[in-house]
Amino acid sequence: MKDQVVTLIEQAIEALKVEGLLPKETTPAPQVDHTRNPEHGDLATNMAMVLAKRAGVPPRDLAQAIIERLPTNSVITRCDIAGPGFINFHISQASNLAIVETVLAQGAKFGQSEHGEGKRVQVEFVSANPTGPLHVGHGRGAAIGDAICRLLENAGWSVHREFYYNDAGQQISNLALSVKARIDGLEPSDDRWPTDGYQGSYIKDVAAAYLAKETVNAADRQVVASGNATDLDDIQLFAVAWLRREQDEDLRAFDVNFDHYFLESSLYKSDAVQKTVDALIGNQHTYELDDALWLKTTDFGDDKDRVMRKREGGYTYFVPDVAYHLNKWERGFERVINEQGADHHSTITRVRAGLQGLETGIPKGWPEYVLHQMVTVMRDQAEVKLSKRAGSYVTLRDLIDWVGRDATRYFLTARAATSQLTFDIDLARSKSNENPVYYIQYAHARICSLQKKAVTHFGQWASVDGLPHLDQLQHSEEQSLALSLSKYPEVVAGATLRLEPHAVANYLRDVAAEFHSFYNAHKIIDDNQNVSLARLSLATATQHVIANGLRILGVSAPEVM
């Protein structure tokens, strides 16, 4: 509908060019927006104001000229010139309702596109170190990252989900030492407890499992504990596998699945790290100072150079990161998106600098990053900081246990990643109008219920039966619900372009509200069969849109609640 209006305006502008009233040079594509105020019609354009200067005509006069040259059509019923030169379009009810037929025809495909042309995109997210259960922050990353993947899939991209984990560094040594301490019967309060040891009670579980010689199957490996209390290497191997399995279970409970788990250690085994370092040295982007090797990241926009190889030997964390991203590039991913916590934002400059230093033709802005800000968990008006299992932080599992998967997913994706998030446990638990998740799901379940009712009322019945009678839907609630449905594709397209799934969450809230208003204002199934069938068509179209939108967020669309 909007596209049709855009086309009409373009034709009018062309006519003005031919007449010489507008210069021939290319003009901007018409910007047509939905109006906020119904008095301003349904759609509006600022075209006349934008072009007034070039035409050398007052905006309102130009607006009049554009209107006079609009081709004859059945979409626009009236045009007004308003304010400084807006053109307001009133759209015919029939063309507004045409969206119902489109949605019913496309069903689950409504809102999808082929924009990605099947091109491959890799999305790396969560990437938690295997040193403890996933916390709320990882949960936010999982929810947003997965929703971004779903948005891209919806837009025709071939998406590869990847989880990168550090299975070798200092923090993993600390993990092994902590498990060893538990094996030796120490408590975190003990003097001999390792500095920087992990204090959560789960470490005790790892120690017990190790002593019991348990077998652990993580996503990518199987490890059998020897039970040898002095073999630190074996303890480390087992602890990493045990925690990987733990995280896998958290992710499964959240319905987030990865195509590949990438081990940092593999970069050392394959000499990828060494090759990366050699390449940077060869390209003369490094220098030795104070017995350390430095990368000239200042050549690529950093505010100071960074150490690559420490005085004591060993590489700093971002070096394998550069090697890892080179590996992504070599795997053929021309588009890579990294979703991570904003506390890691300083790595962006370093990784990109390292990649530029390799001089392999990797574009400057590659890879893309989506950073999410911190999450604060509130309950009973107070911040929740502790978890029984993890000790010093709230885990993703805690959230799922408290409020369920759907509410957790919704709340973690409903806000812009750039904003800090307050997760209100009491709100997410409430089964009432306070809770937007149930509000949306309730609309869906209500429609399912109506459809069953229709069967008992009309017997054999199909959603398309109402299409010939759509002209019966003239009430404002019916019209504005149809209008909302027609906005879905552009909402999803915008969310995909900006990698902002929260736009979908907010949109669904609005659609559900439109539906509930419609439902309360009109009896859907009544004695007039044609009206009933038309309303059922509209309701079923709404059902498709809600289901499609919830699928992008990874939230279920229940038939009964």
Add this chain to the structure above:
RNA sequence: GCGCCCGUAGCUCAGCUGGAUAGAGUACCUGACUACGAAUCAGGGGGUCGCACGUUCGAAUCGUGCCGGGCGCGCCA
């Protein structure tokens, strides 16, 4: 001190590739179940869009400078 993010109703947040009278939920106050699910709906009050200057026909939105909050600024990862 430097970098990134944020500052919009009592609270939680949308709106930010500039557009007309700034929105939603919640909280508070009124109403609506002898109609298909009241996990719902209808209505009301509630705002210096942090402050200032600038660009513009037009600024919550763009620019600059302040103020306030968060996160980073390691030869930790």
